[in-house]
Amino acid sequence: MRRVERYDLVSPMMPCKDEILAGVDRILSTGAYILGEEVRALEQEMATACEAADSVGVASGSAALYLALQLAGVGPGVEVITTPYTFVATIEAVIRLGGTPVLVDISLDDLNLQAEHVADAVTDRTRVILPVHIFGVPCDMDALQTIADTHGLDVIEDMCQAFGSLYKGRSCGSFGRMSCLSFYPTKNLPGIGDGGLVVCRDNEDAELIRKLRGHESVRINGVLRSGWNSRIDEIQAMAIRVRLARFPDEQADRDRAAAIYDETIPAANRFSGYAPGGGLRVTHHQYWIRVPERGRLEETLRKVGVAYGVYYDPPLHHDPLAEYCRVHGDLTNAETASAEVMTLPIYQALPVDDARRIGELVRKHLDGCGA
């Protein structure tokens, strides 16, 4: 079997290369290198794509999280309920603001925050629920919004892995007061460097995020909060817009590979969706499976030259930053996910027969485990 890489960032870039180079040429001669027309156009296109009032381009997904949480009033003594099964950036933003991430268990069906644990973790210090649509699978937004409404909390979506995913026919990013996106090059809507976006349900929030990203201070709940440089540049915005125009085609390629894995891997070992016809779309930022004896499958894949991913091992309640978190209840499902989940290659240029062979190796492993 030929070697299969974990990502292919170059092939999908090639059809865009001439357009991006022409864009660079154009921007170089304008002299407007930061926060110009390209950024504003990206913000408008992304607001439309995410079914939101407006959006604000920023330096990274981490910066988006920091600014959105800052505007929601996160600071010392404030709790933010989130998942232990995510990239560390999710909790870093809370901790850098002086707030406390409260980690609650996930569901093994979708690896996302489980609403009943969220409800149980609310205290009079809670200000925000911060769901992460992990690997592009939407969280149960209705259940989380009900909890938020009951307690007067904000929902802020970490949609860094979920651009293009739909929950009940609505775009991820359109549910929270604000939603945070990353354009890191491995994401399914990638830039050619770092970049991020805060998607806003209200225009007023968008205007305040615009101030904070550009060194203007803002009074939030009576407290003056400092701005900082969190700007995005024109070349980055232009390159992201070029990829945005091609997003449906790139998504169709990812869907093709996912369908092959779906055919070969038993439903019990992968995300198999919520109720049929429920308006769900998963963009497969990563295609994840849950397998017993993961180490043995890792060895098999390594031997045949197939790269894979192992996430998030250890989960965040075992990260050194857990010192700054409150762990609510026992996080058994997060432990299981950390021990058993792995991701398979799902990039646009993955040959169909490679996807089939990888799926069959996984199925053989599962048969061998009696799973």
Ligand SMILES: Cc1ncc(COP(=O)(O)O)c(C=O)c1O
């Ligand atoms: C779930 C999640 N949150 C936050 C981030 C941070 O995004 P960035 O790397 O653009 O700062 C990422 C991306 O790596 C992510 O996957």
